[in-house]
Amino acid sequence: QxxxxxxxxxxxxxxxxxxxxxxxxxxxxxxxxxxxxxxxxxxxxxxxxxxxxxxxxxxxxxxxxxxxxxxxxxxxxxKPPPPPSFTQYPRDGERIRPGPTRFQWRGPRRGVDVGFRVEIAGDAGFRGVLLATNSAAGSGLALDLAALPTATGPDRWWRVITIGPNGEAAADVPPARFVLAADAPIQALPPESKAGPNGELVVHSLRGDQQPKFGEVLSANFESRGAEGTRVNGRDQRLLYAVPAWPEEDCTVAVHVRIEEMPPNRIGQIFSAWAGGMDDPLRLVVENGKLFARIEAGGGFGTPGVPLDTGRWHQVAAVKRGATLTLILDGQPAGSCPAPEFTITAARDCALGGNPHFTGNEYLAATFAEFGLWNRALSIEELRQAAPAAPSLETFTFKTFGDHGEGLQADVHRPPGDGIRPVVLFIHGGALMAGDRKLTAKPGSLLRTLLDAGYVVVSIDYRLAPKVKLPEIIEDVRDACNWVRKRLPEIIPINPEQLVVMGQSAGGYLTQMTGFCVQPRPRALVSFWGYGDIAAEWYSRPDPFYCQQPLVTKEEAERPGSGKLYLYCRQQGLWPKVVTGHNPETEPRAFDPFCPVRNVTREYPPTLLIHGTKDTDVPYALSVQMDKELTAKGVEHQFVTIPEGGHGFRSKEDAEIAAQTYRQVVEFLKQHTKR
Structure with a gap:
C-alpha cells in the first residue's frame, strides 16, 4: 500500500x-x-x-x-484483447494444388464477439502480405489460391488474426507454411459429422427395431433387444457407432443404463470413444462400483466417482463445457473436473458396453436405452427432455375397506417410452393363504420379459384365507380388474381393452376364475401351474407328498406366524373347507361357482396353460383336465408342457427353459393384444 x-x-x-x-x-x-x-x-x-x-x-x-x-x-x-486463433488446415508443410482450398482454424466460439481475418504472405515475417480477407465468422472459409499474386518460390505462409471490440490478436507461434505445387494431391480435409438441428451426432432409442434418428450404427452385438432396451453380455458384446469428426470443444453424451453386474477387478465401459493410448475424448466408466466421467488427451482427466446401483435404471451423462467436464447422474450434477479446452483426437467412432478398439476386457453387462451424443454442451433441462424416463414402478391403492382405511395395493411396472400400452394383471401365488405382489425385474425374470415386450404389468395384492373366504378373494380380483380398466387409464397411458390376466399356482387358479367371473372378460389368460378344480381329491384328501413331511398339529397350524397352515391343510385334506367354508364331501354343488373347469363356455377367453409334468404341489393332470375342457368347448388355447418340470422354475437350473417359456408367453400375448 x-x-x-x-x-x-x-x-x-x-x-x-x-x-x-x-x-x-x-x-x-x-x-x-x-x-x-x-x-x-x-x-x-x-x-x-x-x-x-x-x-x-x-x-x-x-x-x-x-x-x-x-x-x-x-x-x-x-478491455481485454480477443483470444488468439490457431491454424489447422492446410497443415504446416502441406503441399497444396493451386485452386479452391479450404482454410480452417480453431478459435474462440462461445460468447465472444469476434471475427477472423486470414492472411497469406510470401515470407514468414509477413513483410509482403499477398492476401488479407475481410472479417469472417465461423472457423473456416474457402480461398482460390490460383488467384494469389505471384511471389518468389512456392512457399507460402498463413495465419489467422482474431478481431474483437478491443483490438486484434495473433497467436504467438510461428505461422503455418504450405507449398504450392501443381502436382499436389487434392486437399484432404478431415471428415465432418452431419449434426442435427440441435447438435445431434447420434440419437438412438435402442428399443425394439427402431433405427437411430441421427448417426450410423457400425456394428451391434447384443444379447437381447426389446421395448425396454438393448442388453449386452459383458463378455464380448458392444454397440459401435460412427462419429466421423469428434467435437473439438463442447460435447455431451447421455444414456439410460441398467448395469446387470459390476465387473470384478477391472473397469467397465458404459461409453467410450477410445482411439489409442491417451486418446479418449470422452468416456463414462464404472470401476469398483462407482461411476466416473473421464477424458484421456495427453493426460488423464476424471471426475470423482459416485456409487451406482446394479439392477436399477439410471440416466448417466457427461457434459464437456469449455475447460470443465461434469458428470450427471439421474438429472443432477454429481461431480466435475478440469478438462482440455480443445480436444484433438483420432477418434472416428464410439461404443456402448465396451471399448471400441482396446483388445483387453473392458466390457460391461448392462442394458441400454435412449443413447445420445451431441456436439455441444447440453443443460440439465435439455438432458431431461432428450431422454424419456427409464422403466418405472409406482404403487397405488386400488381398493379400500374398513373403518381405518385399510386397502389393497397394486404395483404398476411401466416400460420406458411413450405410447398407449396393453396391460397384464398379475396375480401372485401362495395357496390363497400367503404371498404378496412383489416382483423382481432381474435379468431373465418373467417381469423383465414382459417389460421388454412393451407391456405394463400390474401386480396386485388380495386378502388371504383364512381371514377371509374365497368369495371375498375373488371379489378383490374382480375389483382389481375394474380398477385397471376404469381408473388406471386416467393415470398412465394404457389400453383398458387390451387387458390380460396372468398368475402362478393359486394365482393361476384365480386367473382361470377371471375367464368367467369378470366382465368384460379379459383379452387372454396365462396360467402357470394353475388349476381349475379345487374340490377334487388332490385338495380334499391327504396328499401323499406332503404327508412324507413331519406332521403338523392343529395347534401348530393355528399359531400366529407359524407358516404351517397350508402344510397342515394338505396333510389333512382340509384346504377346500378352510378356504371356502364348505365341505366338498357333503356339499359338492357348493363348489360349482369356484371351479373354472366347470364353467368353460365358448365365450371363455383365449388361454395359455403352462405346467410341469413333475409338479408335486399342483398335479400336472389338472392342466390336462382344463386343456380337454377348453378343447371340448372350442376355446382357442395353447398348452405348454414342461417335461420333468416341477412347481415353478429353479433360478439357475431352469434358466434356459424359463427363457424359452417366457418367449412363448410373449408370442401368445402378441397374438391377442394390439401394440
Missing amino acids: AHNTFDEADIPALDLARLNQARMVAPLRTPHSALPTLQHRPWLQVDLPANQGRILRLVDFASAGMAGTRYRSWLAAL
Whole structure:
C-alpha cells in the first residue's frame, strides 16, 4: 500500500487496451519515509495503466512472503484483447494444388464477439502480405489460391488474426507454411459429422427395431433387444457407432443404463470413444462400483466417482463445457473436473458396453436405452427432455375397506417410452393363504420379459384365507380388474381393452376364475401351474407328498406366524373347507361357482396353460383336465408342457427353459393384444 495511493479494497482494474504503456520503475536505493518497517527493498517495480487514467504499481520483494504480507494473485481487468486463433488446415508443410482450398482454424466460439481475418504472405515475417480477407465468422472459409499474386518460390505462409471490440490478436507461434505445387494431391480435409438441428451426432432409442434418428450404427452385438432396451453380455458384446469428426470443444453424451453386474477387478465401459493410448475424448466408466466421467488427451482427466446401483435404471451423462467436464447422474450434477479446452483426437467412432478398439476386457453387462451424443454442451433441462424416463414402478391403492382405511395395493411396472400400452394383471401365488405382489425385474425374470415386450404389468395384492373366504378373494380380483380398466387409464397411458390376466399356482387358479367371473372378460389368460378344480381329491384328501413331511398339529397350524397352515391343510385334506367354508364331501354343488373347469363356455377367453409334468404341489393332470375342457368347448388355447418340470422354475437350473417359456408367453400375448 505504501507504493500506491489506494488500499487493497480500491485496487483499480487494469486497462489492457493500454498495456503497451506499462513501464518498469527503478527501485528506490534508500528506504522511503513511508516504509520505515520494511526490511527488504523491492526487487522489481512495474507501473501498469488502470482505468480512469490511474496507475497501479506492482512491487516484487522476492521475499516469497516471508514477512507475512498478503498476496493478490488475480487482478481485475478491462478491455481485454480477443483470444488468439490457431491454424489447422492446410497443415504446416502441406503441399497444396493451386485452386479452391479450404482454410480452417480453431478459435474462440462461445460468447465472444469476434471475427477472423486470414492472411497469406510470401515470407514468414509477413513483410509482403499477398492476401488479407475481410472479417469472417465461423472457423473456416474457402480461398482460390490460383488467384494469389505471384511471389518468389512456392512457399507460402498463413495465419489467422482474431478481431474483437478491443483490438486484434495473433497467436504467438510461428505461422503455418504450405507449398504450392501443381502436382499436389487434392486437399484432404478431415471428415465432418452431419449434426442435427440441435447438435445431434447420434440419437438412438435402442428399443425394439427402431433405427437411430441421427448417426450410423457400425456394428451391434447384443444379447437381447426389446421395448425396454438393448442388453449386452459383458463378455464380448458392444454397440459401435460412427462419429466421423469428434467435437473439438463442447460435447455431451447421455444414456439410460441398467448395469446387470459390476465387473470384478477391472473397469467397465458404459461409453467410450477410445482411439489409442491417451486418446479418449470422452468416456463414462464404472470401476469398483462407482461411476466416473473421464477424458484421456495427453493426460488423464476424471471426475470423482459416485456409487451406482446394479439392477436399477439410471440416466448417466457427461457434459464437456469449455475447460470443465461434469458428470450427471439421474438429472443432477454429481461431480466435475478440469478438462482440455480443445480436444484433438483420432477418434472416428464410439461404443456402448465396451471399448471400441482396446483388445483387453473392458466390457460391461448392462442394458441400454435412449443413447445420445451431441456436439455441444447440453443443460440439465435439455438432458431431461432428450431422454424419456427409464422403466418405472409406482404403487397405488386400488381398493379400500374398513373403518381405518385399510386397502389393497397394486404395483404398476411401466416400460420406458411413450405410447398407449396393453396391460397384464398379475396375480401372485401362495395357496390363497400367503404371498404378496412383489416382483423382481432381474435379468431373465418373467417381469423383465414382459417389460421388454412393451407391456405394463400390474401386480396386485388380495386378502388371504383364512381371514377371509374365497368369495371375498375373488371379489378383490374382480375389483382389481375394474380398477385397471376404469381408473388406471386416467393415470398412465394404457389400453383398458387390451387387458390380460396372468398368475402362478393359486394365482393361476384365480386367473382361470377371471375367464368367467369378470366382465368384460379379459383379452387372454396365462396360467402357470394353475388349476381349475379345487374340490377334487388332490385338495380334499391327504396328499401323499406332503404327508412324507413331519406332521403338523392343529395347534401348530393355528399359531400366529407359524407358516404351517397350508402344510397342515394338505396333510389333512382340509384346504377346500378352510378356504371356502364348505365341505366338498357333503356339499359338492357348493363348489360349482369356484371351479373354472366347470364353467368353460365358448365365450371363455383365449388361454395359455403352462405346467410341469413333475409338479408335486399342483398335479400336472389338472392342466390336462382344463386343456380337454377348453378343447371340448372350442376355446382357442395353447398348452405348454414342461417335461420333468416341477412347481415353478429353479433360478439357475431352469434358466434356459424359463427363457424359452417366457418367449412363448410373449408370442401368445402378441397374438391377442394390439401394440
